[in-house]
Amino acid sequence: MTTNFDLNDDGVVVVIGSGAGGGTLGSELAMKGVKTVILEAGGRHEINDFVNDEWGMFGQISWLDKRTTSGEWRVARDFSGLPAWIVKAVGGSTVHWAGASLRFQEHEFKVRTHYGDIDGANLLDWPIDLAEMEPWYDMAEDRMGVTRTHDIPGLPGNNNFKIMKKGADMLGYKHCHTGRMAINSQPRDGRGSCLQIGFCFQGCKSGAKWSTLYVEIPKGEKTGNLEVRPQSQVLKIEHDSKGKANGVVYADQDGNQRLQKARVVCVAGNSIESPRLLLNSHSSMFPDGLANSSGMVGKHYMRHMTGSVYAIFDKPVHMYRGTTMAGIISDESINDPSRGFVGGYEMETLSLGLPFMGAFLDPGSWGREFASAMEGYENTAGMWLVGEDMPQESNSITLHDSEKDQYGLPAPNVHFDDHPNDIAMRNHAYAQGAAIYNAVGATRTFPTPPYPSTHNLGTNRMSDKASDGVVNKWGQTHDIPNLFVSDGSVFTTGAAENPTLTIVALALRQADHIAAEIGRGNV
Amino acid sequence: MKKISDLRLSRRDILKTGGGTLVAMTIMPTGLILGQGNAWAAEAKALKPQTFATLIQACRDIYPHDHLADSFYAKVVMGFDTAAMESEDDKSLFEDGVAALDQSAQNAHGFDYIDTGWEIQRVEILRGMQEDPFFQRLRGTLVTGIYNNPDVWPIFGYEGESAAKGGYIKRGFDDIDWLDTV
Numbered sequence: 124m125t126t127n128f129d130l131n132d133d134g135v136v137v138v139i140g141s142g143a144g145g146g147t148l149g150s151e152l153a154m155k156g157v158k159t160v161i162l163e164a165g166g167r168h169e170i171n172d173f174v175n176d177e178w179g180m181f182g183q184i185s186w187l188d189k190r191t192t193s194g195e196w197r198v199a200r201d202f203s204g205l206p207a208w209i210v211k212a213v214g215g216s217t218v219h220w221a222g223a224s225l226r227f228q229e230h231e232f233k234v235r236t237h238y239g240d241i242d243g244a245n246l247l248d249w250p251i252d253l254a255e256m257e258p259w260y261d262m263a264e265d266r267m268g269v270t271r272t273h274d275i276p277g278l279p280g281n282n283n284f285k286i287m288k289k290g291a292d293m294l295g296y297k298h299c300h301t302g303r304m305a306i307n308s309q310p311r312d313g314r315g316s317c318l319q320i321g322f323c324f325q326g327c328k329s330g331a332k333w334s335t336l337y338v339e340i341p342k343g344e345k346t347g348n349l350e351v352r353p354q355s356q357v358l359k360i361e362h363d364s365k366g367k368a369n370g371v372v373y374a375d376q377d378g379n380q381r382l383q384k385a386r387v388v389c390v391a392g393n394s395i396e397s398p399r400l401l402l403n404s405h406s407s408m409f410p411d412g413l414a415n416s417s418g419m420v421g422k423h424y425m426r427h428m429t430g431s432v433y434a435i436f437d438k439p440v441h442m443y444r445g446t447t448m449a450g451i452i453s454d455e456s457i458n459d460p461s462r463g464f465v466g467g468y469e470m471e472t473l474s475l476g477l478p479f480m481g482a483f484l485d486p487g488s489w490g491r492e493f494a495s496a497m498e499g500y501e502n503t504a505g506m507w508l509v510g511e512d513m514p515q516e517s518n519s520i521t522l523h524d525s526e527k528d529q530y531g532l533p534a535p536n537v538h539f540d541d542h543p544n545d546i547a548m549r550n551h552a553y554a555q556g557a558a559i560y561n562a563v564g565a566t567r568t569f570p571t572p573p574y575p576s577t578h579n580l581g582t583n584r585m586s587d588k589a590s591d592g593v594v595n596k597w598g599q600t601h602d603i604p605n606l607f608v609s610d611g612s613v614f615t616t617g618a619a620e621n622p623t624l625t626i627v628a629l630a631l632r633q634a635d636h637i638a639a640e641i642g643r644g645n646v
Numbered sequence: 647m648k649k650i651s652d653l654r655l656s657r658r659d660i661l662k663t664g665g666g667t668l669v670a671m672t673i674m675p676t677g678l679i680l681g682q683g684n685a686w687a688a689e690a691k692a693l694k695p696q697t698f699a700t701l702i703q704a705c706r707d708i709y710p711h712d713h714l715a716d717s718f719y720a721k722v723v724m725g726f727d728t729a730a731m732e733s734e735d736d737k738s739l740f741e742d743g744v745a746a747l748d749q750s751a752q753n754a755h756g757f758d759y760i761d762t763g764w765e766i767q768r769v770e771i772l773r774g775m776q777e778d779p780f781f782q783r784l785r786g787t788l789v790t791g792i793y794n795n796p797d798v799w800p801i802f803g804y805e806g807e808s809a810a811k812g813g814y815i816k817r818g819f820d821d822i823d824w825l826d827t828v
Contacts, residue, residue, distance in 0.1 A: 175807040178794050281814075282822040289825050318813030328809035438824045443804065445819035477804040481793030489708045489776075489785050490769060497793065498711065501803025564828050 126350045128160050133384035135160050136637065137371055138391060139357045139400065142215020143626040144610035145391030146335025149351070150343030151634035157641060158348050160383060161340075162355040162373050164392070165211035168218075170337060173326035177478045180325035184218055186211040189534040190395065191523055196539040197572045201486035206537035207426075208575040209393055213353050214336025216393065216577070217623065219324045221448035222304040222332050223471060224269040225620035226260050229253040230458055231466075231511070234616050237458060238465040243542055244513035245423060249615040250587040250596040259628040267305035267333040267627065268312055277301045278308045278317060281445030283472045286436075286504045290559030291452050298453040302471070305333035305623075306446060312338070319445035321474070355381075358530055360388055360404040360413055360606070368413075368606045374530055387605045387637060387646050389598075391630075394424065394579035394612040398520045399535040401583070401593075414583070414600035414608075419593050421520040423584055424537065425617040426576035428510040428545045431473055432556030433484065434565035435499035442474040442504050455555060456510075456619045464547040467619045468510025470556060475505070483574055496569060504560060508552040509578070511619045513542035520582050578622050583612040597636045598629065605646040609633055686720035692731035697744045698723055700760045701784070704747065707768050709788050718798060722791035726784075743780030747771060 128135050138149040141163040149161040165184070174180055185208065192199035192206045199206070210216045230237045232253055235246040264272040271277050278301045280288065291299035306327075307316045317331040330337055343349035354376035361370045361382070370384040390397045398421035402412035412420055450472030457467050475483060477500055485493060518540065522533035541549075557568040586592020589601035598613050600606045609630055611622045618625075640646045690698035705719040730737035747759040750771045755762050762768050775781045792798055799806050808814060 175809050178790060279820060281819045285820065285822050285825055289828060317815075318809075319815040319819040320809045320813035322808065329813070439803070440822065441803070441805075441818065444808075444814040444817075476806075477799055477802050478790065478794040481789045487785075491710050491765075494710050497709075498713075498802065563825070 136387040137385040140391035147630040150339040153343035153349035155638040164356040167213040167353040194539040217334040223621040224624040227618040231618035263628040278449040283442040284450035293562040296454040307331040323447040389607040391609040398582040423514040423581040424518040425581040427578040429573040431571035433505045434560030434568040466511035473507035580614040
């Protein structure tokens, strides 16, 4: 059933973006009876369109619009036009995500309290805590079918996991298993179980992995209350003379500009596009951009401390066979400053196919040392390191002075420098990752630098105070009551865990709040 | 016994005779068959045959996989040749780039790049040019030209597409059998 809402219908909630935040929020609102329009910049590519081809899918679904980079991070040198590796398509980055679904730990909502004042970092406690989030986490895990929750068994371990587990046991790590994954280990919610295809990052061909594209959005559409408009790039959020949001201007699939009126506007374009849209929506009433009285829109860009360790063995591994990230060691995710840094990190299995390995193992590298590493591909195991990075005000999304996108709007610049804490954590993680593989008899290990950012966070951060944050504990902007932010950009701090489960839990909680506020006539 | 560099000099002279007779003439009177890479120079359409052959050698020196035949590198260079046919800028990039390689090799060793006999010497020359757009074009294109070539994948033990075969759930996703011996 296709529902179409009129451009002049000012009773609809407009959600910008259809990923973990926007796709969940829009569908949940529809299921609560709220008329909702999701505007998605990318196209709608269903499961049948997915191919097990790394570069082929990269070209089909990646966000490749004009972006620039600056700062000391290596991504700015190796991938200067591609700061982030995220998706422009219906479903957003839930099309290519790995499925790791971890709750934040209690202390990670209150890091200013627990870590103290860290030089160069603007640490802040979240205005919510784990106890408040637990029911929403529970609901999110149920909807997404997260393994090791709700009596859903864990996924079976593949070869890459078995090596990780062996090394973890030998090092004495206690918390190593095949992860809490939003990938069916048995048929559930009308979808089959994982076929160990690999290619999780290229879109799941079996549909075993949760994605808003084929799980949430169809349920929302079925209610008749949701319309998803693909290839609709939002250019500006409009407001009335009282400073309330009243519509959005977007370019449709033919490049024609349309104005969709709105009762409530929710921004969920990921942590680069969401602040960029707010900044590009400046007006005479809001000359510094919408919701930016604090000056915090675009600031505190976080991308997680990341890195990878690959190891070559004297015998075959075939790491690419099976679920890409169904393997985790959580022992290092604690906060133990005696290691030389605050916060912690997770170690998760990771594999790349030969095409991406060539591009990402050591970007820019060449010659016999690199070539021999590639020749060890069949015998290679790999893991990803993901940990909490420090929010720094200077790490930011800003509007470029001269570079424009295809619509003539200022392109975003992504500036990032590692904090000393990030570097200390990465070095520790590299050493532990290598130790795990060395224990299993690796003949060679490699520290692989961060890929373009998959976890983009913090650029519209949540705070009780309007002076140091953009949104309140509901994701509602402090400045404009009917303007919400609904993606990972609201994260006050990043925690060590993959962010999607928290984004979904916050979206479900926000949907409940918005529906109630509409019912009360407050928005 | 002839030095390698002398043999290489002969090869350069042969190349200068033009593409048509290359294949036959790479069989030397001594019975040595010189690098097959030069046979591919006959494929050159927009680039000079020597440029084509030099690019193949440079590509192999950038990502040296001894178990890959020249044909895999030649396929990438054919792409450069096509680009040169379609764009004067690209043609200049490759011709001027190879001329710079040769100049650098002449200065250091007294031979053109392709006749510089040892990989370690040629790599040194490339190292001095690695920030140049010419080098970056070669390396950047090779990353996909080599590692995204499905014909290369089995040689590296990568199996490619798996969904059409039902994934690996019954095809060895957990078949590692040597961990108990660690």
